[in-house]
Amino acid sequence: MAKLPDLYVNAVTTYDGKALAKGQKQIAGFEKNVKNLAKAFGLTFSAAALAQYGKNAVKAFAAEDAQVKQLTQSLKNLGLGFATESVKQYLDVLEQATGVNKDQLQPALQKILQTTGDIAKSQEILALALDTAAGSGQDLASVSQVLAQAYVGNNRGLRTLNIGLTQAEIKTANFAEIQEKLLKIFGGQAAVAADTYTGKLNKLTIAAENASEEIGRGLIGALEGLAGSDGNLDPLIDKMNKLSVATGDFISVLFGGKTKDGYSLKDAIDIVFGGGVRGFGNRSLSASNQDTQRADAAAAAKAAAAAAKREKERLALLRKQALTEKNKLSLSKAAAVFDTTRISIAAALRATYDKETILRLEALQAIEEDNGELALKKINELAALQKNADMAKLAGVTQISEATLSALNTQLLTELDAINKSKMAEGEKEAARQIAFGKYNAAITAAGELAAKESYSERVQIQLTEIAKLASLSKTSNASLTLMKLRESEELSMIERVAAAQKRADDARLKALQDYAALLGKIGTGGNTGGLTSSGVGSLIPATTVVDTVGKMAEATKGLKKDINIFDLFPTLTDTQKADLGGYSPTMNYGGGYPATYNIKIETGVGDPEAIARAVSDIFNQSAYRGTSTNRDTGLYIL
Amino acid sequence: MSVKLDGVKETLRAIRKVDPELLKEMNKAIKGIMIPIRDKARGYAPTAAPGGLYNWDEGAYTKKITARNSAFRTFNSEGRLRRFPLYQAEVARKGIYYSASPSKRNRNGWSSQYIVANASASGSIYETAGRKNPGGDPKSRSNNPGAGAHFINRMGPLYGDGKSRGRMIFRAWAEDQGKAQAAVVKAIENTIAAFNQGRYDKAA
Numbered sequence: 031m032a033k034l035p036d037l038y039v040n041a042v043t044t045y046d047g048k049a050l051a052k053g054q055k056q057i058a059g060f061e062k063n064v065k066n067l068a069k070a071f072g073l074t075f076s077a078a079a080l081a082q083y084g085k086n087a088v089k090a091f092a093a094e095d096a097q098v099k100q101l102t103q104s105l106k107n108l109g110l111g112f113a114t115e116s117v118k119q120y121l122d123v124l125e126q127a128t129g130v131n132k133d134q135l136q137p138a139l140q141k142i143l144q145t146t147g148d149i150a151k152s153q154e155i156l157a158l159a160l161d162t163a164a165g166s167g168q169d170l171a172s173v174s175q176v177l178a179q180a181y182v183g184n185n186r187g188l189r190t191l192n193i194g195l196t197q198a199e200i201k202t203a204n205f206a207e208i209q210e211k212l213l214k215i216f217g218g219q220a221a222v223a224a225d226t227y228t229g230k231l232n233k234l235t236i237a238a239e240n241a242s243e244e245i246g247r248g249l250i251g252a253l254e255g256l257a258g259s260d261g262n263l264d265p266l267i268d269k270m271n272k273l274s275v276a277t278g279d280f281i282s283v284l285f286g287g288k289t290k291d292g293y294s295l296k297d298a299i300d301i302v303f304g305g306g307v308r309g310f311g312n313r314s315l316s317a318s319n320q321d322t323q324r325a326d327a328a329a330a331a332k333a334a335a336a337a338a339k340r341e342k343e344r345l346a347l348l349r350k351q352a353l354t355e356k357n358k359l360s361l362s363k364a365a366a367v368f369d370t371t372r373i374s375i376a377a378a379l380r381a382t383y384d385k386e387t388i389l390r391l392e393a394l395q396a397i398e399e400d401n402g403e404l405a406l407k408k409i410n411e412l413a414a415l416q417k418n419a420d421m422a423k424l425a426g427v428t429q430i431s432e433a434t435l436s437a438l439n440t441q442l443l444t445e446l447d448a449i450n451k452s453k454m455a456e457g458e459k460e461a462a463r464q465i466a467f468g469k470y471n472a473a474i475t476a477a478g479e480l481a482a483k484e485s486y487s488e489r490v491q492i493q494l495t496e497i498a499k500l501a502s503l504s505k506t507s508n509a510s511l512t513l514m515k516l517r518e519s520e521e522l523s524m525i526e527r528v529a530a531a532q533k534r535a536d537d538a539r540l541k542a543l544q545d546y547a548a549l550l551g552k553i554g555t556g557g558n559t560g561g562l563t564s565s566g567v568g569s570l571i572p573a574t575t576v577v578d579t580v581g582k583m584a585e586a587t588k589g590l591k592k593d594i595n596i597f598d599l600f601p602t603l604t605d606t607q608k609a610d611l612g613g614y615s616p617t618m619n620y621g622g623g624y625p626a627t628y629n630i631k632i633e634t635g636v637g638d639p640e641a642i643a644r645a646v647s648d649i650f651n652q653s654a655y656r657g658t659s660t661n662r663d664t665g666l667y668i669l
Numbered sequence: 670m671s672v673k674l675d676g677v678k679e680t681l682r683a684i685r686k687v688d689p690e691l692l693k694e695m696n697k698a699i700k701g702i703m704i705p706i707r708d709k710a711r712g713y714a715p716t717a718a719p720g721g722l723y724n725w726d727e728g729a730y731t732k733k734i735t736a737r738n739s740a741f742r743t744f745n746s747e748g749r750l751r752r753f754p755l756y757q758a759e760v761a762r763k764g765i766y767y768s769a770s771p772s773k774r775n776r777n778g779w780s781s782q783y784i785v786a787n788a789s790a791s792g793s794i795y796e797t798a799g800r801k802n803p804g805g806d807p808k809s810r811s812n813n814p815g816a817g818a819h820f821i822n823r824m825g826p827l828y829g830d831g832k833s834r835g836r837m838i839f840r841a842w843a844e845d846q847g848k849a850q851a852a853v854v855k856a857i858e859n860t861i862a863a864f865n866q867g868r869y870d871k872a873a
Contacts, residue, residue: 037793038786039833039842041703041853043779044677044771 097136104140109336112329113149120153128160128220130170138174145178148337155181157220158212165216166191177212181205183348202355204348372398381465383441383473385434386415422478429481430474432490438477439493442470446500460506467501467508471515480515482523494519570594570602577603578610584652595657677782677857678771684864691867695860696769699783702852707767707785710841714765718756719795720823727755727791754790764789765838783853787838796835798824 654662718726741753805817
């Protein structure tokens with residue numbers, strides 16, 4: 031159901047009478063209870079008020095008696111029963127001197143005794159505890175507990191005392207040092223405290239309590255007497271339970287009234303003590319006789335020996351404890367170093383992609399973890415890798431292999447993916463990418479260099495493209511370097527392709543040049559041009575060419591160079607070709623058989639004589655162009 | 670100010686059990702009556718600290734005001750230091766809400782239903798400042814004894830009667846002159862009548 035806010039306006043208010051009815055019922059019930067309580071209280075109050083002092087006195091005595099018994103038993107258990115009386119006296123004196131109640135002193139001493147087993151030492155520590163408690167404002171019980179623990183080397187509780195020791199000092203200090211420190215700080219505080227007004231009041235209170243205890247002791251004795259049995263109150267209680275009248279009489283008598291029979295308390299005590307029913311006269315007043323003194327001395331010696339032994343054991347234990355602490359410290363230091371090494375290895379592993387480095391670090395890690403088998407395995411892998419690398423170097427392979435590159439790519443892509451998916455700020459992501467690309471670059475450099483991209487498998491090429499894309503998106507310097515490497519790898523194949531094409535073109539050009547040069551050489555030397563003659567003698571026109579007319583000769587020689595003249599051509603002709611020329615020789619003696627000038631008269635009845643003459647003239651002109659005649663276009667040709 | 674109806678709770682419980690749809694319809698009808706009151710009250714929330722009290726305006730501070738650096742710090746009910754709530758128009762506006770759920774019984778057995786409440790701290794200050802002591806707290810030991818009166822004067826007048834005076838929800842309620850309340854009661858009565866009619870019809 032909703033809690034009503036402080037400020038609201040409401041449209042409807044409803045009344046639920048159940049709450050009021052319930053409240054009324056509860057109040058009625060409460061009133062009834064109060065009345066009953068008042069009745070009961072009224073009934074008992076007068077008796078309680080009357081019996082208060084007596085009850086308190088009896089209670090005080092009972093508590094004191096219980097404590098004494100407890101101390102006695104405790105001393106007896108510790109083998110110090112002989113010293114019960116002296117301990118009691120010591121506590122009495124201490125109580126009076128310090129104003130600290132025996133209720134506190136006794137448990138404190140008991141605690142210390144249980145630890146030390148030595149009365150003198152316990153008293154010394156208790157005195158110190160009193161000083162410390164008075165000085166520090168803490169209660170005696172906790173201070174004595176702390177000191178008892180410190181005695182056996184457990185110094186943890188000393189922190190609460192604020193004695194100005196550091197944590198480390200508290201841990202390492204021995205009891206003597208602690209004692210000295212406490213004495214220095216709190217020495218004499220108990221005496222000072224006892225001398226204060228409060229201390230004096232405490233003393234007064236203690237005196238009153240002691241008096242009360244004494245009265246209580248008397249009353250209990252009296253009750254025992256009334257019970258009529260050997261110090262046992264049970265019969266009396268039975269009687270009291272059975273006879274309520276007797277109880278009333280008892281209370282009446284106890285506080286000044288009389289029994290139904292008219293006896294007062296004084297009468298009762300007179301009867302008990304005067305009648306000698308339960309006298310104390312037979313009890314010896316001397317605490318010890320000669321025999322008990324001897325026995326006590328023997329017990330004391332035994333206890334002293336036991337205490338000395340115990341002290342020896344304690345010191346040995348403390349030494350052992352100190353040694354253990356020292357070892358523990360050394361171990362923790364060693365562990366810290368170990369941890370540092372492990373942390374360094376783990377960090378180094380994260381900072382590299384290089385397979386060789388990774389294997390080396392993994393081997394180190396295995397050694398740190400005492401995993402010899404794994405370490406050896408890693409070392410073997412490392413050796414194999416190094417051997418492969420050496421072999422590759424010997425074989426002249428300097429570029430990174432397909433498998434290695436694939437592994438590196440996968441590693442980088444995984445890491446980049448993790449960075450992208452992380453919830454880091456963009457700046458932090460860039461820093462992480464810088465490291466990742468740095469590792470990738472270093473690993474590639476360590477493993478050789480990237481070969482041409484096309485030399486790798488399609489899968490690796492896809493990876494490289496992906497990496498290039500991611501590197502171009504990142505603004506880090508290492509990403510730029512990676513991108514540069516990948517571009518170089520891409521360009522490498524292009525350069526090779528261009529170089530190959532260039533080489534092919536150059537080769538073709540060279541061949542053409544060589545052929546041309548060979549041809550030129552052959553022309554220059556008049557050598558065989560290859561397949562032009564059947565005789566093997568070089569010819570500038572094919573050997574099968576018939577040159578028996580001027581026209582055929584002109585046709586056969588029209589492809590020849592202009593600077594080739596008849597003197598070059600004629601020696602290359604075959605005999606048949608020479609015969610076709612009708613005995614012509616460039617060196618023939620014109621003066622002997624041939625006239626110097628041939629007049630050619632064109633006579634024709636079919637064509638235009640002028641045209642025919644022009645055709646002949648053209649042939650001669652061409653001949654002049656070829657150098658076989660001179661005086662071009664003159665009509666007078668000289669061959 | 671509110672109308673006291675006996676047995677509504679029991680009747681509504683019975684309606685919820687027998688005819689929940691009827692109850693839903695009734696709540697819807699009442700909501701339609703109360704929401705305009707809420708919106709009107711929200712409209713009375715000033716957009717900035719009222720009366721130009723810029724030091725009381727949360728929006729006027731560039732740094733975050735905490736219990737430690739607040740100039741108007743105070744103590745909460747447990748005795749711990751607490752910042753004096755600075756005025757924030759949006760918080761004051763949103764702090765005014767409508768609720769149909771019945772409140773917990775008070776010690777006299779009464780509970781409220783269908784309320785418009787003002788729950789924000791600064792909104793509550795604006796709503797009621799000066800209602801108890803129009804001239805400021807007479808027991809104030811402030812170094813500036815007139816500050817309380819000055820603050821209240823800047824808030825503007827209170828609307829309504831007696832303890833039901835205020836500047837937002839009480840003002841809207843007072844201005845409504847009981848029309849909304851009558852409509853709510855009518856809606857409940859109609860629902861109960863419809864329910865009884867239906868029940869008898871079913872019985873017949």
